[in-house]
Amino acid sequence: MKGTxxxxxxxxxxxxxxxxAEIARELLKQGRQVVTIDNLSTGAEEHIPxxxxxxxxxxxxxxxxxxLEKYNIENIYHIAGQSGGITSYDDPVYDMNSNIKSTLLLLxxxxxxxxxxxxxxxxxxxxxxxxxxxxxxxxxxxxxNTFYGIGKMASENYMRIYAEQFGIKCTALRxxxxxxxxxxxxxxxxxxxxxxxxxxxxNKHIHVMGSEKRFRDFVYIDDVVRACIMAADGKEKxxxxxxxxxxxxxxxxxxxxxxxxxxxxxxxxxEYKGSTPGDQFxxxxxxxxxxxxxxxxxxxxxxxxxxxxxxxxxxxKQKGK
Numbered sequence: 126m127k128g129t130x131x132x133x134x135x136x137x138x139x140x141x142x143x144x145x146a147e148i149a150r151e152l153l154k155q156g157r158q159v160v161t162i163d164n165l166s167t168g169a170e171e172h173i174p175x176x177x178x179x180x181x182x183x184x185x186x187x188x189x190x191x192x193l194e195k196y197n198i199e200n201i202y203h204i205a206g207q208s209g210g211i212t213s214y215d216d217p218v219y220d221m222n223s224n225i226k227s228t229l230l231l232l233x234x235x236x237x238x239x240x241x242x243x244x245x246x247x248x249x250x251x252x253x254x255x256x257x258x259x260x261x262x263x264x265x266x267x268x269x270n271t272f273y274g275i276g277k278m279a280s281e282n283y284m285r286i287y288a289e290q291f292g293i294k295c296t297a298l299r300x301x302x303x304x305x306x307x308x309x310x311x312x313x314x315x316x317x318x319x320x321x322x323x324x325x326x327x328n329k330h331i332h333v334m335g336s337e338k339r340f341r342d343f344v345y346i347d348d349v350v351r352a353c354i355m356a357a358d359g360k361e362k363x364x365x366x367x368x369x370x371x372x373x374x375x376x377x378x379x380x381x382x383x384x385x386x387x388x389x390x391x392x393x394x395x396e397y398k399g400s401t402p403g404d405q406f407x408x409x410x411x412x413x414x415x416x417x418x419x420x421x422x423x424x425x426x427x428x429x430x431x432x433x434x435x436x437x438x439x440x441x442k443q444k445g446k
Contacts, residue, residue, distance in 0.1 A: 134158040134196045135357075138184050138231070139205030140177055141168025143308045143316075144246065144300075147350045148202055150174045155354075160196055162189060163205060167312060184227035190234055198238060200357045203231055204246045207273065208315055217272045224276030229283050236291040242357045247281055247297040249342070249369065249408050250274035259373050259411040262299070270405065281367065288365035295364065296356040301371045301410055305346030305430060306437035317341060317378075318431070321385055322438055325393045334399040337379035342371045342409035345425035345433075355419045371410035372423045384428060388435040 135152050139145035140161030145168070149159045153176055160178040163170075173179055178196075182189030184205050207223040228245065235243050252260055253268035269275050277299075284295040304318035313320050324331045352370045359366070386393045415421045425433075 132158045134160060134198050135200045136160050136198050137202045138162050141165055141170055141173050145204040146172050146174055147346055148353050149177050151350050185222045185230060190230055199241045201231055201235055201240055202244045202353055220272050220276055225279045228280035232283055232287045235293050236287060242294040244353055244356050245280060245284060245297045247277045247299045249299050249301045251278045252408055254406050258409050261411045262367050262369055262414050285365045297367045298352060299369045301342035301344050303344050303346055303349050305434050310438060325385055325389050326438060329391055329393050331382060331395045333378060333397045334401050335404055337397055338377055340375045340377045340407040343376055343427050344370055344372055345430040348423045348425055352421050355421050359419050361418050368415035369410035369412060371412045373411050375409045384431050388431050
């Protein structure tokens with residue numbers, strides 16, 4: 126049954142991390158009460174926005190989820206989970222628990238408590254390398270080439286079943302490469318922009334593992350937050366929807382490096398050496414479906430976004446968000 130707290134409450138898993146913290150912050154601005162579950166494996170407690178109710182633990186732990194009973198959860202933004210194709214090879218079982226089991230348990234909670242919507246942080250990793258770009262959701266080949274991508278694909282399918290059989294409004298947002306102020310600059314295994322920018326600031330040198338011809342679709346954090354909240358508020362006819370959160374713009378690694386060099390106030394050298402397992406060669410996606418259904422479009426282009434992020438990363442808060 127519903128909890129005793131009647132205030133409108135949203136659960137944002139992973140609010141100690143980059144994306145979750147920004148979503149939680151925006152929901153607080155809208156007058157919502159926000160609860161988060163985070164195990165602090167990659168995030169930090171000090172990054173959780175003030176006034177967010179913090180439950181420490183794993184989202185795939187039933188005993189942790191039982192602590193939600195006192196709240197009237199209306200919307201679930203499931204952002205937490207092992208993030209990144211490379212790190213999914215370190216411990217595939219943990220990757221499965223954090224990215225699949227957690228989703229299943231939270232969907233079960235949403236069904237039992239009749240939550241209004243379930244928003245899931247999926248990934249362009251589900252697409253693999255067999256699609257022509259720009260990738261369109263309705264016709265895309267889903268063939269992930271990492272454990273991480275498999276976990277996202279499985280979670281999407283659980284969501285589809287819960288939407289069809291239990292009536293939960295479920296939306297999977299396939300994020301392309303997200304960047305912006307607040308991103309973890311210490312994690313050099315996840316987040317292409319943050320990895321390269323961190324190296325540039327610390328070493329005035331960028332070491333790229335893989336071809337400079339690889340390409341990605343880079344989306345600014347503010348655009349991502351807006352997409353998540355619009356998805357929760359969406360009135361689509363279908364109970365299950367999948368959207369790519371993208372810019373429909375192909376940016377090669379070589380182009381990205383040049384833009385990062387441009388926003389740095391000092392010279393930055395670069396070398397290309399080595400490779401990473403399971404790394405997608407290239408992907409960029411259409412955002413026409415979410416534009417059609419929800420009216421979302423990206424607002425911040427890569428050059429301006431990198432300028433904002435570099436200002437923040439270099440300590441000039443006035444240039445940040």
